[in-house]
Amino acid sequence: MWLFMISLALVSPTALAEATRNVLVLYSYGRLLPGNLEGDRGLRDGFAARPDLPVSISVEYFDNLRFSGEAYERTFVAYLRDKYALHPPEVLMVAADEALDFVLRHRSELFPQVPIVHMSILDEYLQSRPPLPADVIGTPIEYDFVGTVAQALRWHPTARRLVVVTGASPWDRGWEARVRALAGDLPPGLTVEFMAGLPTDELQRRLRALDPGSIVFTPGYHRDGSGREFTPREAARLVAAAAPAPVYGPFSSFVGTGIVGGRMADYAAIGRGGAQTAIALLDGADPATVTRPKAMPMALQLDWRQLQRWGIADRAVPAGAIVRFREPSLWEAHRELVIAGIAVILVQAGLIGALLFERRRRRRTVADLARSEQLIRLAAQAANLSTWVLDARSLGPAGIAHVTQPAGSPRGPLADFSETLARISPLDRATVDTALRDALQTTTEFDVEYRIQDANGEWAWQSARGRADRAQSPRLLGVAIDITPRKRAEAQAAEDRAALYHMTRVSLLGQLSASIAHQLNQPLASILANAEAAQKMLEREPLDLVELRAICADIAAEDQRAAQVIRRLGVLFKRGESVFEPLDVNELARDTLEFTRSILTTRHVAFSTQLAPALPLIQGDRVQLQQLLLNLMVNAADAMADLPEDRRHMSIATALQDRDVRICVTDRGPGVSAEVVDKVFEPFWSTRPGGMGMGLAVCRSIVEAHRGRLTVAEAPGGGAVFCALLPVRASP
Amino acid sequence: MKEEIVAPTVFLVDDDPGVLKAHARLLGAHGFKTAGFESAEAFLAQHAAAARGCLVLDVSLPGLDGLALQRRLAQAGCSLPIVFLTGAADIPMSVQAMKAGAIDFLTKPVTGATLVAAVRAGLEQDALARQATDEGAMLRQRYASLSVREREVLAGLAAGKLNKQIAAALGITEATVKFHRARLMDRMQAQTVAELMHLAARLDGLR
Numbered sequence: 001m002w003l004f005m006i007s008l009a010l011v012s013p014t015a016l017a018e019a020t021r022n023v024l025v026l027y028s029y030g031r032l033l034p035g036n037l038e039g040d041r042g043l044r045d046g047f048a049a050r051p052d053l054p055v056s057i058s059v060e061y062f063d064n065l066r067f068s069g070e071a072y073e074r075t076f077v078a079y080l081r082d083k084y085a086l087h088p089p090e091v092l093m094v095a096a097d098e099a100l101d102f103v104l105r106h107r108s109e110l111f112p113q114v115p116i117v118h119m120s121i122l123d124e125y126l127q128s129r130p131p132l133p134a135d136v137i138g139t140p141i142e143y144d145f146v147g148t149v150a151q152a153l154r155w156h157p158t159a160r161r162l163v164v165v166t167g168a169s170p171w172d173r174g175w176e177a178r179v180r181a182l183a184g185d186l187p188p189g190l191t192v193e194f195m196a197g198l199p200t201d202e203l204q205r206r207l208r209a210l211d212p213g214s215i216v217f218t219p220g221y222h223r224d225g226s227g228r229e230f231t232p233r234e235a236a237r238l239v240a241a242a243a244p245a246p247v248y249g250p251f252s253s254f255v256g257t258g259i260v261g262g263r264m265a266d267y268a269a270i271g272r273g274g275a276q277t278a279i280a281l282l283d284g285a286d287p288a289t290v291t292r293p294k295a296m297p298m299a300l301q302l303d304w305r306q307l308q309r310w311g312i313a314d315r316a317v318p319a320g321a322i323v324r325f326r327e328p329s330l331w332e333a334h335r336e337l338v339i340a341g342i343a344v345i346l347v348q349a350g351l352i353g354a355l356l357f358e359r360r361r362r363r364r365t366v367a368d369l370a371r372s373e374q375l376i377r378l379a380a381q382a383a384n385l386s387t388w389v390l391d392a393r394s395l396g397p398a399g400i401a402h403v404t405q406p407a408g409s410p411r412g413p414l415a416d417f418s419e420t421l422a423r424i425s426p427l428d429r430a431t432v433d434t435a436l437r438d439a440l441q442t443t444t445e446f447d448v449e450y451r452i453q454d455a456n457g458e459w460a461w462q463s464a465r466g467r468a469d470r471a472q473s474p475r476l477l478g479v480a481i482d483i484t485p486r487k488r489a490e491a492q493a494a495e496d497r498a499a500l501y502h503m504t505r506v507s508l509l510g511q512l513s514a515s516i517a518h519q520l521n522q523p524l525a526s527i528l529a530n531a532e533a534a535q536k537m538l539e540r541e542p543l544d545l546v547e548l549r550a551i552c553a554d555i556a557a558e559d560q561r562a563a564q565v566i567r568r569l570g571v572l573f574k575r576g577e578s579v580f581e582p583l584d585v586n587e588l589a590r591d592t593l594e595f596t597r598s599i600l601t602t603r604h605v606a607f608s609t610q611l612a613p614a615l616p617l618i619q620g621d622r623v624q625l626q627q628l629l630l631n632l633m634v635n636a637a638d639a640m641a642d643l644p645e646d647r648r649h650m651s652i653a654t655a656l657q658d659r660d661v662r663i664c665v666t667d668r669g670p671g672v673s674a675e676v677v678d679k680v681f682e683p684f685w686s687t688r689p690g691g692m693g694m695g696l697a698v699c700r701s702i703v704e705a706h707r708g709r710l711t712v713a714e715a716p717g718g719g720a721v722f723c724a725l726l727p728v729r730a731s732p
Numbered sequence: 733m734k735e736e737i738v739a740p741t742v743f744l745v746d747d748d749p750g751v752l753k754a755h756a757r758l759l760g761a762h763g764f765k766t767a768g769f770e771s772a773e774a775f776l777a778q779h780a781a782a783a784r785g786c787l788v789l790d791v792s793l794p795g796l797d798g799l800a801l802q803r804r805l806a807q808a809g810c811s812l813p814i815v816f817l818t819g820a821a822d823i824p825m826s827v828q829a830m831k832a833g834a835i836d837f838l839t840k841p842v843t844g845a846t847l848v849a850a851v852r853a854g855l856e857q858d859a860l861a862r863q864a865t866d867e868g869a870m871l872r873q874r875y876a877s878l879s880v881r882e883r884e885v886l887a888g889l890a891a892g893k894l895n896k897q898i899a900a901a902l903g904i905t906e907a908t909v910k911f912h913r914a915r916l917m918d919r920m921q922a923q924t925v926a927e928l929m930h931l932a933a934r935l936d937g938l939r
Binding site for chain 2: 514515517518519521522523524525526527529530532533535536547551554557558561598601602604606
């Protein structure tokens with residue numbers, strides 16, 4: 001394999017010499033730009049001058065006037081790289097600033113090391129940017145605006161006014177700036193007037209009104225004041241047609257559109273010059289030493305018909321001027337000019353065809369857009385979605401409680417969201433208002449749920465989601481959907497859950513009835529005995545008042561104790577809505593132990609507690625969590641029923657674990673075997689005969705409702721340890 | 733010796749201090765001498781084995797519970813009568829307690845009349861038992877003072893044998909049997925043979 005590659009490398013220089021050489025030409029603008037067409041012809045002529053050097057010329061158009069943006073550049077780079085991966089160019093030729101800049105920007109990913117020949121770049125532009133790398137060479141061009149105007153003044157000595165016509169695109173603005181900078185170099189006494197960035201109609205109207213004593217200069221334009229796109233050549237034609245004064249321009253491609261002409265570099269010559277430089281590089285010349293003209297030769301290029309029109313005599317035309325479109329007698333002598341004319345016509349026809357094609361495509365795009373909008377509307381209807389828009393100005397400073405109607409009604413399928421806002425429940429206004437304002441400020445998506453009153457006065461739930469419209473700030477765009485059925489289902493589920501909790505709680509309390517009776521009977525026994533003792537003491541003289549007072553105090557205290565038991569029971573028996581409040585898990589554990597103490601005693605279960613001091617509060621439902629602990633403790637006691645009495649021990653431990661408070665109930669029973677560890681939390685799973693199997697399922701449900709986790713593990717030294725992890729309450 | 737000094741006491745064991753205090757007051761108001769303990773262990777550690785009286789015992793206690801204490805006392809030969817109290821009636825438990833000789837099994841809250849009646853019954857039983865125990869000890873003492881030959885003659889008499897039959901069985905003369913009989917009747921403080929027979933039967937029951 002290596003041998004093969006080495007031999008290939010040895011052979012390749014000769015093989016390459018005979019092979020076709022690859023040249024890639026990248027134009028800044030579109031394919032049909034007349035300047036590009038002429039330049040391309042000159043370039044091909046230039047290469048054709050060396051028949052011994054077979055060259056394959058690939059041409060690409062960056063088309064920067066119409067297409068731009070980061071994504072486009074990225075895609076274009078990838079496109080070029082992938083397309084020429086197998087046939088990489090040996091010389092890269094770029095025409096005009098944009099193509100040069102683009103290639104230099106992406107040189108590391110796009111044909112690094114390949115020498116670059118630039119064409120049609122203004123000398124002043126090269127001066128204004130950092131120096132080019134040594135292997136980027138070319139002959140700069142110049143536009144001789146001052147020379148052109150000076151020549152015109154020689155032909156129209158009475159002219160007092162120079163009108164400069166430019167357009168609205170950045171390219172056009174560049175020209176305007178360039179001409180303004182040069183206006184100082186013009187002869188004094190000449191008024192310079194700019195018609196820049198006007199709509200073409202307006203421009204033509206104003207040109208028609210010009211007095212014949214004016215001179216017009218135009219580089220054409222790519223876009224007029226109304227945003228319409230042109231080629232500079234088209235624009236020049238329109239300007240020349242409208243103006244009752246002679247028109248001059250900087251580009252050779254303009255000759256024939258109705259302008260008189262100007263001092264200009266020939267695009268064909270630029271192309272030929274570029275080809276010559278490229279050939280030198282292909283021949284192996286060092287880019288630094290390739291000889292090339294310092295500047296492109298400039299010539300006065302003129303339209304013979306326009307010379308006739310403006311009464312410019314042949315003898316007034318300086319020697320060396322290139323005069324085109326001379327009348328028929330000259331046609332046969334200048335066959336190539338005729339061909340060039342036909343070519344121009346063909347090009348024009350192509351241009352028209354392209355424009356027609358463009359128009360058809362645009363129409364199709366519009367139709368596609370309408371179709372896609374309809375599809376979106378259908379989809380929205382099917383999903384019961386409404387799309388809306390909200391003018392940020394309709395959000396009053398005091399919040400949506402003071403929604404004002406927006407100035408204009410929104411267009412298209414978008415509903416006005418401010419109408420919705422006006423019907424939102426006062427309970428949800430603040431939430432929605434905050435969400436909308438945040439979305440406007442951060443441009444992130446918002447998602448908010450609220451209650452809303454419909455036309456019949458019925459309340460419904462809606463969910464809205466949307467984001468700020470970057471294109472047309474300040475406003476929000478979004479969708480709204482009716483979520484009443486979901487909310488109802490959620491409420492039903494919450495109710496069912498509460499019913500289940502209650503049912504299992506009552507069933508648990510039923511199991512504990514002996515213990516509860518014991519807890520109630522203790523204070524009752526004490527009260528009865530105290531009261532009867534007092535009765536007996538009252539029968540005897542003298543009365544022991546000290547003891548009688550102590551008895552009364554004890555009766556009152558024992559009564560309080562009974563009331564406390566009943567209160568605690570009442571809370572557990574009550575079926576109420578879930579109420580979340582800040583809770584101390586240690587206090588909860590102690591309170592629950594107080595409740596289970598008697599059952600643990602009758603079952604001979606000793607217990608110990610390890611409660612971590614100063615635990616942070618959690619957010620929880622007191623009754624539910626008490627049910628959880630009660631259940632775990634009773635389970636622990638049940639698990640140890642078969643153990644000798646002196647071995648029955650349960651421990652309750654609390655601790656802080658990361659952001660959670662952990663509470664663990666550990667027993668010394670048989671533990672939970674690996675086979676059933678996944679099943680214990682499932683509903684209807686029970687080890688107790690007659691057990692419903694809901695206890696642990698409900699425990700887990702309760703813990704999860706607190707956004708926590710309930711786990712079971714083997715306790716060290718046998719037995720099971722059930723731990724509930726409950727998240728610490730977010731800072732109040 | 734102690735028996736003379738220590739009056740019958742009602743011992744109360746309940747882990748609930750409020751209940752313990754109230755029951756002590758109630759019984760105190762009815763003229764009983766009481767002593768309260770909050771756990772079975774505390775009672776075992778402090779009470780004298782020969783103490784007279786009765787025990788009012790809560791069934792459900794942490795550590796050693798009521799039924800376990802009952803067993804422990806029986807094993808130690810302590811015959812203190814027990815009145816059980818419970819916070820929640822539990823039939824198997826009460827059956828077990830009564831089988832093991834409890835005076836009563838009462839559910840809290842218990843009225844003064846019921847509790848006092850049960851305690852009285854307990855004290856009465858204790859007094860009877862102690863009386864019986866005292867007579868038995870006396871009989872045993874008298875029996876211990878008999879010689880081997882006198883005991884053999886007493887065993888023969890208790891078995892309903894004639895003097896002649898006893899003499900033949902022991903290989904002595906009938907006159908010698910009569911001599912021994914007179915001595916043992918004297919030593920057992922029996923006035924008649926019938927009384928001697930009764931004492932022998934009680935001794936048999938005590939053995």
